Amino acid sequence: MSSQQALIKLADQCVLCGICIPTCPTYQQQRSEAESPRGRISLVKALAEGKLSADPVLQQHLASCSGCLTCQQVCPAKVQYQKILLGGKQLLSSNITD
Ligand code: SF4
Ligand code: SF4
Structure with missing residues (x-):
C-alpha cells in the first residue's frame, strides 16, 4: 500500500460527526x-487523492x-489524527520539493 493509500484509509475512519470541532x-x-x-x-485526504495541490494555503x-491532540482524545471513531497530520505534512513536503 502506498503512503497515499494508507493516508486515505486513515482519513476514511473519520465519520465526519464533528464532535472534535468545538474542542x-x-x-x-x-x-x-x-x-x-x-x-x-x-x-489531507484530498491531497493524498491528488484532488488538491500542495499549495501554501x-x-x-x-x-x-498546535498538535494538542484534544481532537484525537474525544473522537468516538478513534481516528488517528496525529498519524494523519504527520502523513499529510510529509506528503506536502515531498510534493513541494518534487
Ligand atoms: S470526532 Fe473523529 S470522527 Fe468525528 S469529525 Fe472528528 S475526527 Fe472525524
Ligand atoms: S491537534 Fe490540531 S486539530 Fe486537533 S484539537 Fe489540537 S489544534 Fe485542533
Whole structure:
C-alpha cells in the first residue's frame, strides 16, 4: 500500500460527526472548517487523492495545528489524527520539493 493509500484509509475512519470541532483551539479562534480537525483530515485526504495541490494555503492550515491532540482524545471513531497530520505534512513536503 502506498503512503497515499494508507493516508486515505486513515482519513476514511473519520465519520465526519464533528464532535472534535468545538474542542479544537484553532477552530475556536478562526471559526473555519479548514482550521478544525475534521477539516484538516479532509484536506489531507484530498491531497493524498491528488484532488488538491500542495499549495501554501493548505500548508498553512496544517502548520497552524498546535498538535494538542484534544481532537484525537474525544473522537468516538478513534481516528488517528496525529498519524494523519504527520502523513499529510510529509506528503506536502515531498510534493513541494518534487
Ligand atoms: S470526532 Fe473523529 S470522527 Fe468525528 S469529525 Fe472528528 S475526527 Fe472525524
Ligand atoms: S491537534 Fe490540531 S486539530 Fe486537533 S484539537 Fe489540537 S489544534 Fe485542533
